[in-house]
Amino acid sequence: MVVNGEYVVREVEARLLLVHFLRDVLGLTGTHWGCDTSNCGSCVILMDDEPVKSCTVLTAMAGGHEIRTVESLEVDGELDTVQRGFMACHGLQCGFCTPGMLMSARALLDANPDPSDHEIREAISGQICRCTGYASIVRSIRWAAEQERARGEMP
Amino acid sequence: MTVLDDNRGPMGHGRMLRKEDRRFVRGLGRFTDDLQLPGMLHCAILRSPVAHARIVHIDTTAAQMHPKVKAVVTGAMLAERGLAWMPTLSGDHQAVLATDKVRFQGQEVAFVVAEDRYAARDALELIEVEYDVLEPVVDVRRALDPDAPVIRDDVGKVDNHCFDWETGDAAATQAVFDHAEVTVTQEIIFPRVHPAPLETCAAVADFDRVEQRLTLHATTQAPHAHRTLYAMFAGLPEHKIRVISPDIGGGFGNKVPIYPGYVCAIVGSMVTGKPVKWTEDRTENLTAGAFARDYVMTGEIAATREGRILAVRSHVLADHGAFNGAAAPRKFPGGFFGVFTGSYDLEAAYCSMTAVHTTKAPGGVAYSCSFRIAEAVYLVERMVDILADELGIDPVELRRRNFIRPDQFPYQSKTGWLYDSGDYEATLDEALRIAGYAELRREQAERRARGELMGIGVSFFTEAVGAGPRKDMDMAGLGMADGCELTIHPTGKAVVRLAVQTQGQGHETTFAQMVAEEIGIHPDDIEVVHGDTELTPYGLGTYGSRSTPVSGAAAVLVTRKVRDKARLIAAHLLEVDPDELAWTKGRFDVRGVPGVGITIQEIARAAYGADALPAGMEPGLAGQLTYDPQNLTYPYGAYVCVVDIDSGTAQVRVRRFIAVDDCGTRINEMIVEGQIHGGLTDGVGMALMEYIGFDSDGNCLGGSLMDYLIPTAREVPDWETGATYTPSPHHPIGAKGVGESATVGSPPAVVNAVVDALEPFGVRHADMPLTPSRVWEAMRGRAVPPW
Numbered sequence: 036m037v038v039n040g041e042y043v044v045r046e047v048e049a050r051l052l053l054v055h056f057l058r059d060v061l062g063l064t065g066t067h068w069g070c071d072t073s074n075c076g077s078c079v080i081l082m083d084d085e086p087v088k089s090c091t092v093l094t095a096m097a098g099g100h101e102i103r104t105v106e107s108l109e110v111d112g113e114l115d116t117v118q119r120g121f122m123a124c125h126g127l128q129c130g131f132c133t134p135g136m137l138m139s140a141r142a143l144l145d146a147n148p149d150p151s152d153h154e155i156r157e158a159i160s161g162q163i164c165r166c167t168g169y170a171s172i173v174r175s176i177r178w179a180a181e182q183e184r185a186r187g188e189m190p
Numbered sequence: 191m192t193v194l195d196d197n198r199g200p201m202g203h204g205r206m207l208r209k210e211d212r213r214f215v216r217g218l219g220r221f222t223d224d225l226q227l228p229g230m231l232h233c234a235i236l237r238s239p240v241a242h243a244r245i246v247h248i249d250t251t252a253a254q255m256h257p258k259v260k261a262v263v264t265g266a267m268l269a270e271r272g273l274a275w276m277p278t279l280s281g282d283h284q285a286v287l288a289t290d291k292v293r294f295q296g297q298e299v300a301f302v303v304a305e306d307r308y309a310a311r312d313a314l315e316l317i318e319v320e321y322d323v324l325e326p327v328v329d330v331r332r333a334l335d336p337d338a339p340v341i342r343d344d345v346g347k348v349d350n351h352c353f354d355w356e357t358g359d360a361a362a363t364q365a366v367f368d369h370a371e372v373t374v375t376q377e378i379i380f381p382r383v384h385p386a387p388l389e390t391c392a393a394v395a396d397f398d399r400v401e402q403r404l405t406l407h408a409t410t411q412a413p414h415a416h417r418t419l420y421a422m423f424a425g426l427p428e429h430k431i432r433v434i435s436p437d438i439g440g441g442f443g444n445k446v447p448i449y450p451g452y453v454c455a456i457v458g459s460m461v462t463g464k465p466v467k468w469t470e471d472r473t474e475n476l477t478a479g480a481f482a483r484d485y486v487m488t489g490e491i492a493a494t495r496e497g498r499i500l501a502v503r504s505h506v507l508a509d510h511g512a513f514n515g516a517a518a519p520r521k522f523p524g525g526f527f528g529v530f531t532g533s534y535d536l537e538a539a540y541c542s543m544t545a546v547h548t549t550k551a552p553g554g555v556a557y558s559c560s561f562r563i564a565e566a567v568y569l570v571e572r573m574v575d576i577l578a579d580e581l582g583i584d585p586v587e588l589r590r591r592n593f594i595r596p597d598q599f600p601y602q603s604k605t606g607w608l609y610d611s612g613d614y615e616a617t618l619d620e621a622l623r624i625a626g627y628a629e630l631r632r633e634q635a636e637r638r639a640r641g642e643l644m645g646i647g648v649s650f651f652t653e654a655v656g657a658g659p660r661k662d663m664d665m666a667g668l669g670m671a672d673g674c675e676l677t678i679h680p681t682g683k684a685v686v687r688l689a690v691q692t693q694g695q696g697h698e699t700t701f702a703q704m705v706a707e708e709i710g711i712h713p714d715d716i717e718v719v720h721g722d723t724e725l726t727p728y729g730l731g732t733y734g735s736r737s738t739p740v741s742g743a744a745a746v747l748v749t750r751k752v753r754d755k756a757r758l759i760a761a762h763l764l765e766v767d768p769d770e771l772a773w774t775k776g777r778f779d780v781r782g783v784p785g786v787g788i789t790i791q792e793i794a795r796a797a798y799g800a801d802a803l804p805a806g807m808e809p810g811l812a813g814q815l816t817y818d819p820q821n822l823t824y825p826y827g828a829y830v831c832v833v834d835i836d837s838g839t840a841q842v843r844v845r846r847f848i849a850v851d852d853c854g855t856r857i858n859e860m861i862v863e864g865q866i867h868g869g870l871t872d873g874v875g876m877a878l879m880e881y882i883g884f885d886s887d888g889n890c891l892g893g894s895l896m897d898y899l900i901p902t903a904r905e906v907p908d909w910e911t912g913a914t915y916t917p918s919p920h921h922p923i924g925a926k927g928v929g930e931s932a933t934v935g936s937p938p939a940v941v942n943a944v945v946d947a948l949e950p951f952g953v954r955h956a957d958m959p960l961t962p963s964r965v966w967e968a969m970r971g972r973a974v975p976p977w
Contacts, residue, residue, distance in 0.1 A: 065217015
């Protein structure tokens with residue numbers, strides 16, 4: 036598979052979950068694990084640009100696919116707009132759900148550059164945050180969308 | 191530094207953006223399970239599948255034969271080392287691994303240490319345990335029946351009684367009730383819930399056999415207290431123990447106790463000589479980790495017909511589970527439930543409490559509230575609404591008539607609490623203004639006429655946070671004072687070392703702001719160090735909204751102490767009397783001599799330099815102190831909740847939620863608002879969906895996030911917040927603490943709104959969680975307890 040732009044070839048147990056492969060084998064600990072039952076979304080990554088819960092994907096199933104984790108968002112020392120949005124609008128407190136939220140946010144804005152608040156809430160509704168009460172996450176994603184649109188409109 | 195809106199609010203640097211965010215948004219947080227040490231092994235715990243049983247036999251042979259297994263440990267093996275039982279935070283003991291009986295489903299029975307996570311789990315399947323199943327005790331009301339099976343035979347108990355406790359004046363209260371014009375009584379249940387932080391509990395223990403040193407990385411809200419408790423019970427010398435609490439993925443009280451899993455990781459490392467990681471899964475967290483609430487309360491209120499509340503009385507039946515692991519100071523076995531008199535000026539009050547054991551997980555931690563205050567506030571705020579219904583008075587008006595008045599502060603409550611400051615009516619008015627209360631009532635009348643179910647709920651809470659004065663408050667015998675150290679380096683940059691540990695509250699930012707405000711060094715030039723017993727002074731940790739009231743005060747006072755020394759150095763350098771110097775943030779100037787002054791950075795350079803200092807003064811610019819608060823602080827707030835109920839499905843939707851909080855001085859409004867948003871979500875969760883239930887066999891029914899429901903972004907509204915500012919008179923900057931206010935204040939607002947919506951059905955009370963099925967039952971006059 037390709038992980039954050041790099042080819043990765045490993046022999047793994049058939050049952051190894053992708054979240055554990057990313058964390059324990061590749062050392063990409065930005066992707067978190069929180070529930071076992073696909074409810075919390077701490078483990079959301081992008082698989083071929085679609086947000087998926089890596090606790091519910093076997094590593095072997097990810098073979099041949101392109102995986103992006105939170106570690107890929109910063110490019111050449113420049114943070115992604117969604118990362119800056121979460122910092123600007125207090126979209127995180129303990130930071131545990133944040134990587135998953137960021138990946139869902141990135142996927143949302145790639146598909147829909149101008150989401151309504153309702154669409155933002157819908158996009159993160161498969162994820163749990165225990166700290167923020169979501170309002171500031173919604174604000175963070177909206178901030179990122181506005182920044183990206185403003186940038187896109189510049190000549 | 192980036193600032194959204196600088197200098198709004200009383201503290202400098204106002205809504206400063208958080209310093210800690212830059213690592214979290216990059217996925218570079220340092221959580222316990224992220225840690226990988228060389229040669230590290232993995233621990234997994236075998237747990238009881240049944241609620242109550244005698245252990246007949248454990249066979250670990252097959253597990254030990256597993257090629258990747260390094261150790262298998264049972265309770266019997268721990269007993270040989272004197273480690274089978276550990277003390278709880280309430281003076282009881284709890285089994286690390288069961289030796290005689292299991293007393294709740296999910297109790298720890300054995301553990302395995304293996305080369306990887308999966309192998310450790312595999313090996314658990316190979317352990318055979320023979321159980322002689324006993325009858326469970328599930329219904330708290332039947333726990334004291336003469337024929338109830340006795341759970342705690344380990345301490346020679348003959349029944350399931352845990353403790354009795356009372357507060358207030360029974361006779362005076364009875365006298366008021368005897369002559370009251372109106373009395374109302376209601377049974378009110380605050381069901382068992384769970385803090386369920388998104389990061390489960392975890393530990394990496396690293397025991398150095400040569401130096402006999404233990405380094406424990408663990409998800410703990412109180413690293414220093416844990417170190418002392420490990421030393422006391424495991425016999426390890428305290429100076430050889432280092433507890434590191436790295437980034438924590440939410441605590442909410444769940445990470446206050448010591449769990450058997452931490453001890454298993456320690457023993458595993460001692461046995462194998464390798465670092466051992468233990469990370470619980472979500473089911474372990476929900477079934478065996480510390481629960482919250484679980485009070486069956488009877489509330490009584492006595493009043494005049496005109497709506498003057500005279501007295502409140504309550505009896506509480508408290509379910510403490512198999513072991514009394516409640517986190518509470520020794521003098522307060524019922525926590526701070528004594529503030530159940532709420533925000534009202536009463537003639538008398540009395541509470542009696544009976545705590546019992548059941549075959550459920552131990553705990554009794556505060557889920558984002560100061561010890562048991564969520565329960566107390568819920569009781570009184572529901573009772574006031576029920577009285578309002580009885581008297582036919584608007585619930586807002588009834589509260590207003592009975593508030594403690596501003597001129598009564600400091601106010602001594604009838605249960606002995608000294609409320610520090612408040613102007614309740616101003617805060618209530620602000621909430622009503624934002625809500626448009628009168629307009630909401632008009633809209634409700636119109637909708638009711640059309641058969642729609644709309645409810646408006648109001649609550650007014652007062653919290654008691656910042657435990658606390660050492661003379662009254664402790665955790666497991668440790669006084670609740672906090673140390674703080676400040677060092678200003680020769681180049682004028684500073685390091686502040688805290689005894690408390692953030693779980694998302696933003697200490698790295700707010701403590702830098704507090705120190706910056708006092709010493710005039712920019713917050714970006716102040717490093718906040720916390721969460722490591724080797725790098726920080728002693729203190730009791732972060733819970734009960736105590737960081738700002740206790741450690742915040744320590745940080746401010748130690749900074750002032752350092753500033754006092756800086757003044758002496760400045761006077762010496764400028765060759766004037768210290769009294770001739772005027773302090774403005776960051777510098778001393780000679781009064782009346784424009785242009786003659788010295789900055790804190792220049793003073794720091796001189797303090798470490800080679801030139802003479804004032805006679806007898808130690809070189810350097812640093813200070814240390816320990817702060818023992820003289821009183822708790824009493825933040826408060828007024829909340830308004832608007833709900834709509836679908837009359838076809840009985841689904842409750844929270845349409846609006848207005849929260850006006852007064853937590854005294856705010857250090858960073860942005861962070862305060864964030865804390866309030868989180869607490870409101872907790873409150874909606876508890877009111878509408880969160881519930882740890884049990885079936886009649888003692889099986890936990892809330893053991894995964896498919897069953898233990900937590901609000902997502904779709905179940906909560908866009909919060910509307912407001913503020914009033916009434917400083918605490920005894921805190922050095924007037925701050926009161928706010929982390930848990932919203933969790934305390936919101937459940938009654940939501941339930942009051944739902945009950946208000948159901949008024950056409952004659953519903954006066956319905957117990958949480960107000961799930962569609964339970965609301966449906968209530969609409970049909972069949973309100974039932976949650977179990």
